[in-house]
Amino acid sequence: MSHVDMRLNSTDGGVAGPVAPGGSGSFGSTPAEKKAAANTIETELEPNTKKAAEHADEATNSAITGFDGWATAAGLKKVSDTWDAQVKNLMGRLSSEKTALRGASGLFVNNDVGLGNQFRPIGTQSKLNGL
Template sequence: MSFDDAWSAARSEAVAKSSTQIDGVAPGGAGSGPDLRLNKPGKKVAVQSLQNDIRPGTTKAGVHADESSSAAVKEFSGWETGAGLKDAHAEWERQVKSLQARLEKDQSDLEDTHRDFQYVDHGIRSRIAGLGAGPDPRRGA
């Protein structure tokens, strides 16, 4: 068997084996899943907790660690331990600032969620209302 014959046979075999499968719709048709819902009371509690407890607590813990670490760095100045504590303290400060920024963003995102979904709902409602205007072009009227 020549190379061309072997190649042709391999291609024919590959074509015969290949098939296309299109993913079907879930049982019950499209949109049969549960509706997206917002947990407004839960979101409100989360925002209040971030605002009143978590973020202030993070700041307080960061300040407390700053004071303790600064005192330890002074006590061990001139020693390798002091340099190590100073480096660890600098990393701690970066981590606290990063955590505070993340918590602030989470709070802001939670506060914006309700408004964002309202805009989406109004936009969809407007598009649906616009669909009813005029005759149906499929009916030839």
């Protein structure tokens, strides 16, 4: 019979456990910070991005009209279409990030409560409780 050893990698303190590279092992933000970031996306980034896109569309459409009949107009139209697609993708990404930030805190809390509830019956049914 052979002898098998197992060695776990550990942090500087000798405590084994997963730590993100360069991380401290704690969450990077609080629920309040996640909420504030989601609100910033909703009240600043989304409206300002939409406003900037509309401003660029107005200027580009004016230029396209001014160059009507020239190859430049077709080129500007192509650039405008590409720009619109990129803005649409960015707006979708901002919306997804906002939703993820708002949902993340709830998921962590629900996970903690759920795990706590799973262990609670074990503690109440233990024969060691009365000792």
